[in-house]
Amino acid sequence: MNPRFSPGSRVLVKNDWPEERGPCHIRTPHYLRGRAGEVERVLGAFRNPEDLAFARPAETRVLYHVMFDQPGIFPADGKQPDKLLVEIFEHWLEAA
Amino acid sequence: MSNPARAESIAQLERLVAALLAKGVVSEAELAAQQASTDRASPETGARMVARAWLDPEWRAMMLKNGTAAAEAMGVSMAGAPPLGVLEDTAKRHHVIVCTLCSCYPRAVLGYPPHWYKSFSYRSRVVREPRAVMAEWGSPVADDVELRVVDSTADYRWMVLPLRPAGTEGWTEDQLAALVTRDVLVGVALPKLPA
Incomplete structure (x- = not known):
């Protein structure tokens, strides 16, 4: 495992919508696409569920716990100082 | 998801289990052990x-x-x-x-x-x-x-x-x-x- 990011890294979730291109299985919630967060911890490396779901050969990918400002994501209902903590695979993250 | 299982869902599950057993992916004993462990948790x-x-x-x-x-x-x-x-x-x-x-x-x-x-x-x-x-x-x-x-x-x-x-x-x-x-x-x- 060779993680590209470390705790404290500012990251951006890719604003990508593979479900609009055809059948897929993804673990990145829609509400975080294109949103910025901060790596809380490296969780390990796991086989890519996007391939496992279709019984394709699946490489391992680094999984992170990424923290987001909750009212920043849901301004109408959210409240400071709340946070969202979500598992995101490395191939969904860019340096922010 | 709180509805009782439909007959066709049960039939589909039975066909899936039969296929997994036939292909040797799981055994009856492994299924029973997993069921018991899940029930015990x-x-x-x-x-x-x-x-x-x-x-x-x-x-x-x-x-x-x-x-x-x-x-x-x-x-x-x-x-x-x-x-x-x-x-x-x-x-x-x-x-x-x-x-x-x-x-x-x-x-x-x-x-x-x-x-x-x-x-x-x-x-x-x-x-x-x-x-x-x-x-x-x-x-x-x-x-x-x-x-x-x-x-x-x-x-x-x-x-x-x-x-x-x-x-x-x-x-x-x-x-x-x-x-x-x-x-x-x-x-x-x-x-x-x-x-």
Whole structure:
């Protein structure tokens, strides 16, 4: 495992919508696409569920716990100082 | 999902099991062992882990570092199960767990998920308005406490290590474990002393 990011890294979730291109299985919630967060911890490396779901050969990918400002994501209902903590695979993250 | 299984779903499941057996992917014995292990799992395991953490700092540190090892130490077989992570509440931070994508749940230490955990309303509301959900469950969160909503989207499963309530000084592990309900372990409720 060779993680590209470390705790404290500012990251951006890719604003990508593979479900609009055809059948897929993804673990990145829609509400975080294109949103910025901060790596809380490296969780390990796991086989890519996007391939496992279709019984394709699946490489391992680094999984992170990424923290987001909750009212920043849901301004109408959210409240400071709340946070969202979500598992995101490395191939969904860019340096922010 | 609270509806009884339809006949065609049962027939489909039976065809799937027959195919897996025919291909040698699983055996009848493995299926039975997994079923028994799933049926045996219950929130009493998670509650016991929390009570021990309130009493034993070494156990607490180990459980926070490696929840999977802590579950194994409780006699739970974690082979093939997703790793378990334990999230530590403090006086200024509380965690609540959801799976917005489906219903990922730490079954090894909490047993079967309740129906509400899988409901669209819980999954959509708790990320948007977690404080309103907590208040409706009878556990409002103070303004100066950071509420962390943990969306369980991938390969880990999570449980909460809540704060030990005041007024439990000198209590035994059994007494403490009785305060830790399934809802407390998911984080939608806080441990409360009996009235």
